[in-house]
Amino acid sequence: MSTATAPPKKTNRVGLEIASYKGGKTTLCAGCGHNAISERLIECFFEMGIYPWRVAKFSGIGCSSKSPAYFLSLAHGFNAVHGRAPAVGTGALLANRQLIGVTVSGDGDTASIGLGQFCHMLRRNVPMIYIIEDNGVYGLTKGQFSATADVGSRLKTGVVNDLPPIDTCLLGIELGATFVARSFSGDKKQLQAILKAAIAHRGLSVIDVISPCVTFNDHEGSTKSYSYMKEHDLPLHELGFVPAFEDISVEMAEGEVREVTLHDGSRIVLRKLGRDYDPTDKLNAIRTLHEAHDNGQVVTGILYVKPEAKNFIELLNLVDEPLATLPESKVRPPKEALDEIMEELR
Amino acid sequence: MSTIQVKPETSSPRELERRVVNDFSIQVATVNGSGSQTANTVLMRAIFQMGVPVSGKNLFPSNIAGLPTWFTIRASKHGWIGRKKEIDFLVAMNPETAREDVESLEAGAAVVYDEPLKLDSVRNDLHFYPVPFDKLVAPVCPEARLRKLVRNMIYDGVLARLLGIELEEIHKALYKQFGPRKAKAADLNWGAVQAGFDYADKNFTKTDPYYIERMDATRGKIIIDGNAAAALGCIFAGVTVVTWYPITPSTSMIESMMGYLKRLRIDKQTGKATFAVVQAEDELAAIGMVIGAGWAGARAMTATSGPGISLMAEFTGLGYYAEVPAVIFDVQRVGPSTGLPTRTQQGDILFVATLSHGDTRHPMLFPSSPEECFTMAQDAFDLAEEFQTPVFVMMDLDLGMNNWMADPFPYPDRPLRRGKVLRKEDLERLGSFARYADVDGDGVSYRTLPGTDHPAAAYFTRGSGHNEKAQYSERPDDYIRNMDRLARKFETIRKHVPPPELVLNDRASIGLICYGTSRYAVEESREQLLREYGLETGYLRLKAFPFTPEVADFVDRHARVYVVEQNRDAQMVSLLRMELEPEQIAKLRSVRYYGGLPIDARTVTDEIVAREGL
Numbered sequence: 001m002s003t004a005t006a007p008p009k010k011t012n013r014v015g016l017e018i019a020s021y022k023g024g025k026t027t028l029c030a031g032c033g034h035n036a037i038s039e040r041l042i043e044c045f046f047e048m049g050i051y052p053w054r055v056a057k058f059s060g061i062g063c064s065s066k067s068p069a070y071f072l073s074l075a076h077g078f079n080a081v082h083g084r085a086p087a088v089g090t091g092a093l094l095a096n097r098q099l100i101g102v103t104v105s106g107d108g109d110t111a112s113i114g115l116g117q118f119c120h121m122l123r124r125n126v127p128m129i130y131i132i133e134d135n136g137v138y139g140l141t142k143g144q145f146s147a148t149a150d151v152g153s154r155l156k157t158g159v160v161n162d163l164p165p166i167d168t169c170l171l172g173i174e175l176g177a178t179f180v181a182r183s184f185s186g187d188k189k190q191l192q193a194i195l196k197a198a199i200a201h202r203g204l205s206v207i208d209v210i211s212p213c214v215t216f217n218d219h220e221g222s223t224k225s226y227s228y229m230k231e232h233d234l235p236l237h238e239l240g241f242v243p244a245f246e247d248i249s250v251e252m253a254e255g256e257v258r259e260v261t262l263h264d265g266s267r268i269v270l271r272k273l274g275r276d277y278d279p280t281d282k283l284n285a286i287r288t289l290h291e292a293h294d295n296g297q298v299v300t301g302i303l304y305v306k307p308e309a310k311n312f313i314e315l316l317n318l319v320d321e322p323l324a325t326l327p328e329s330k331v332r333p334p335k336e337a338l339d340e341i342m343e344e345l346r
Numbered sequence: 347m348s349t350i351q352v353k354p355e356t357s358s359p360r361e362l363e364r365r366v367v368n369d370f371s372i373q374v375a376t377v378n379g380s381g382s383q384t385a386n387t388v389l390m391r392a393i394f395q396m397g398v399p400v401s402g403k404n405l406f407p408s409n410i411a412g413l414p415t416w417f418t419i420r421a422s423k424h425g426w427i428g429r430k431k432e433i434d435f436l437v438a439m440n441p442e443t444a445r446e447d448v449e450s451l452e453a454g455a456a457v458v459y460d461e462p463l464k465l466d467s468v469r470n471d472l473h474f475y476p477v478p479f480d481k482l483v484a485p486v487c488p489e490a491r492l493r494k495l496v497r498n499m500i501y502d503g504v505l506a507r508l509l510g511i512e513l514e515e516i517h518k519a520l521y522k523q524f525g526p527r528k529a530k531a532a533d534l535n536w537g538a539v540q541a542g543f544d545y546a547d548k549n550f551t552k553t554d555p556y557y558i559e560r561m562d563a564t565r566g567k568i569i570i571d572g573n574a575a576a577a578l579g580c581i582f583a584g585v586t587v588v589t590w591y592p593i594t595p596s597t598s599m600i601e602s603m604m605g606y607l608k609r610l611r612i613d614k615q616t617g618k619a620t621f622a623v624v625q626a627e628d629e630l631a632a633i634g635m636v637i638g639a640g641w642a643g644a645r646a647m648t649a650t651s652g653p654g655i656s657l658m659a660e661f662t663g664l665g666y667y668a669e670v671p672a673v674i675f676d677v678q679r680v681g682p683s684t685g686l687p688t689r690t691q692q693g694d695i696l697f698v699a700t701l702s703h704g705d706t707r708h709p710m711l712f713p714s715s716p717e718e719c720f721t722m723a724q725d726a727f728d729l730a731e732e733f734q735t736p737v738f739v740m741m742d743l744d745l746g747m748n749n750w751m752a753d754p755f756p757y758p759d760r761p762l763r764r765g766k767v768l769r770k771e772d773l774e775r776l777g778s779f780a781r782y783a784d785v786d787g788d789g790v791s792y793r794t795l796p797g798t799d800h801p802a803a804a805y806f807t808r809g810s811g812h813n814e815k816a817q818y819s820e821r822p823d824d825y826i827r828n829m830d831r832l833a834r835k836f837e838t839i840r841k842h843v844p845p846p847e848l849v850l851n852d853r854a855s856i857g858l859i860c861y862g863t864s865r866y867a868v869e870e871s872r873e874q875l876l877r878e879y880g881l882e883t884g885y886l887r888l889k890a891f892p893f894t895p896e897v898a899d900f901v902d903r904h905a906r907v908y909v910v911e912q913n914r915d916a917q918m919v920s921l922l923r924m925e926l927e928p929e930q931i932a933k934l935r936s937v938r939y940y941g942g943l944p945i946d947a948r949t950v951t952d953e954i955v956a957r958e959g960l
Binding site: 020024051052053054056058068069073074075076077078079080081084086087088089090091092093094095096098099116117119120316317318319320322323324325326328330331332333335337338339341342345346 | 566567568569570578581582583584585586587589606610611613616617618619620621622623624626627628630631632633634635636637638639640641642643644645646660661664668754755757758761762794795796797798799800801803804805806807808809810817818
């Protein structure tokens with residue numbers, strides 16, 4: 001496939017060049033998977049033609065959480081405290097529902113210190129993109145296991161992990177995320193299609209991206225290394241994404257293609273590989289993840305999607321305009337209202 | 347109001363010598379979960395409606411049902427609404443505590459009690475009125491399962507008869523309490539009131555000296571608890587994002603707010619909410635959402651108590667350093683740890699002042715009344731947004747959860763102060779901005795809100811070291827410049843917090859400093875010191891931290907200054923020591939009460955008298 005990703009033009013549909021989507025110079029290690037993810041985000045927002053200043057970036061603490069400084073400098077960013085980006089992002093989106101929220105977290109940030117906030121963000125279906133840059137290791141503190149490290153994986157120092165991993169995608173599906181995907185930072189095409197679909201989705205998108213740590217976790221014995229991923233990555237489908245503003249027909253053989261239409265009219269196009277995977281089937285998604293895990297494989301692709309679910313902002317029945325900038329006349333009731341209450345309390 | 351006014355038909359010659367009118371306290375001892383709250387509220391309200399200044403203190407356990415609870419009502423013709431140490435009139439309904447309750451009374455007190463408890467055998471220096479509650483409740487409440495709840499209303503009738511509380515006022519208070527939708531329940535309870543009144547009328551000869559008589563000292567006043575007052579304050583201050591985690595004693599602030607928000611803040615045209623209320627998974631998330639919302643420009647708040655404050659330390663430091671507005675109501679309870687969850691204290695003052703690791707200072711406001719809970723809510727939001735920092739409103743359980751007689755709240759007299767926010771038009775004019783530059787020399791920088799439709803609007807907020815342009819920096823000079831500016835900002839805040847309430851007296855060499863609910867004991871104690879010991883005192887009630895210059899001036903004017911507060915470690919004295927000169931510090935003395943009950947005047951008076959050698 002596919003005609004879905006047009007080659008980058010000089011300017012996008014809102015007249016901006018790709019330079020408007022770049023970030024500061026990365027301070028992460030050369031070859032770090034996280035940098036590739038930042039690159040994909042830059043491309044996707046550029047190609048989708050979204051004004052960068054409509055985006056708000058959030059992160060916690062760790063290598064991953066530094067990365068919002070390395071894409072979309074023209075978007076506000078908030079590097080919060082460890083494991084607590086979900087709360088900050090939720091608050092900001094409550095204040096301004098028109099923002100496009102992008103959170104970048106890591107496996108330590110999400111699956112250990114921030115597991116509680118992660119779970120409750122899932123339950124709320126907060127409309128934002130939540131990327132886990134997953135390398136199974138604490139980089140900034142120089143190489144300790146995180147809670148996503150697989151049993152039997154080995155640190156450079158020889159220490160072997162003997163605790164079972166937390167699968168953030170399984171949690172996501174179980175607890176209410178309405179878009180759950182797994183990808184590999186080295187798979188440019190798949191990650192791009194997933195990110196674009198997530199940008200178009202109106203609920204919470206959880207994307208676990210295996211992103212090898214070249215310094216502390218890219219050796220023999222690591223299950224989050226480039227070489228392991230290349231051998232064990234099992235793509236569920238070939239992925240294409242057609243944004244709402246593009247009217248392109250996808251030419252694929254009948255019976256091989258499955259389409260999912262997102263809330264804004266965009267379409268995810270899935271071409272089957274090994275079997276006919278239905279990403280709207282929750283139980284099948286859970287089974288697929290468990291089976292892959294038992295077989296030592298990492299399934300990638302869009303695992304689960306439920307485009308019609310109401311998101312948190314919709315559930316709260318908020319006014320259409322941002323709460324943050326409502327005029328005083330809308331947020332301070334009149335004097336008569338106070339007088340009436342005082343009268344009742346006499 | 348005369349205290350020797352006589353009603354011949356109820357007064358014996360002995361009473362004539364010592365009629366106590368509108369100046370005593372009633373304590374009702376019941377079991378938690380027995381529906382006594384309604385009976386007590388109605389009693390308090392009826393006295394209030396008779397124009398008599400009144401206060402009510404609910405001393406309740408951390409329990410749903412079964413443990414003992416006490417409700418104290420104080421009527422004071424002088425208007426003293428602090429706790430009174432001595433109980434004059436006891437209603438003993440709880441077999442578990444009845445004997446102890448009776449033993450702790452002073453001679454001459456009166457006791458209404460459940461007849462089977464046979465309390466008259468305990469002492470012979472009290473006025474006893476046994477009431478067969480079970481016998482009385484059966485005929486007025488045919489449904490046996492409701493009797494437990496209706497039974498307590500009988501003592502309202504008994505007290506009405508014994509104390510002279512007008513039945514019409516009980517009736518009015520009762521039906522107000524239940525509201526039109528629960529008229530049936532009100533009817534049932536009214537039957538119980540009448541049964542109690544009739545029983546007392548037929549069976550008792552009044553021997554105690556206590557009377558409620560109509561006055562005109564509550565006209566125009568309202569009855570409300572501090573939590574509801576703060577909730578209303580937030581709504582009229584334009585709050586838009588409310589996040590919280592349930593914790594006694596702050597829960598009722600948010601619950602009350604949710605009720606008022608639904609009534610006042612649904613957009614009439616669209617039916618949609620101009621507010622978001624989120625029950626978070628814990629206090630970490632609650633304050634995190636406030637920080638996120640405040641960063642994005644909303645007026646955001648949370649309410650909590652000590653254990654929640656401990657959890658919020660991390661985000662508070664971020665709010666201080668990254669300069670994000672936030673309003674946190676701390677309805678203080680007794681710590682440390684879980685402490686006494688349903689008892690009152692001013693125990694978080696020192697912790698909150700510098701909450702978080704590193705060098706931090708946070709503004710605090712100290713409301714002392716429902717009216718101040720209301721007005722200081724706007725002060726807090728204005729300060730938070732003007733100075734881009736977390737602001738704490740330090741209430742306590744006594745203020746938050748008890749009903750208070752209060753002045754009606756004034757409608758806000760100033761527009762919302764949203765602080766230094768650059769809009770799209772400003773950016774077009776300026777071309778660029780540096781988030782943490784001190785453009786105006788007051789330490790307060792300009793910010794932009796995410797979503798501002800301009801390429802120059804964005805900046806990167808972080809809790810790590812940053813320079814004026816909000817770029818990551820570990821340079822010593824960047825760090826020092828930023829921290830010094832934050833200190834300068836705190837000095838600017840000092841000029842904008844509410845100044846203390848002051849009563850200066852040229853004849854006084856002794857000064858009293860207090861804050862929050864300690865004021866009621868101190869105000870009454872000043873009168874006791876003057877009347878009983880001829881001691882004149884100056885008075886200063888703190889309304890905010892950082893302290894304004896009036897505080898140092900006050901200390902200078904007096905030879906000795908007693909700081910009265912409700913914690914063990916003299917926490918406010920510690921804060922004063924941080925800001926005063928050594929010769930001023932040498933004048934400070936501390937008066938503390940920290941048993942979990944609201945501080946009373948006699949405790950303050952006795953301590954000062956002892957220390958002054960009077």
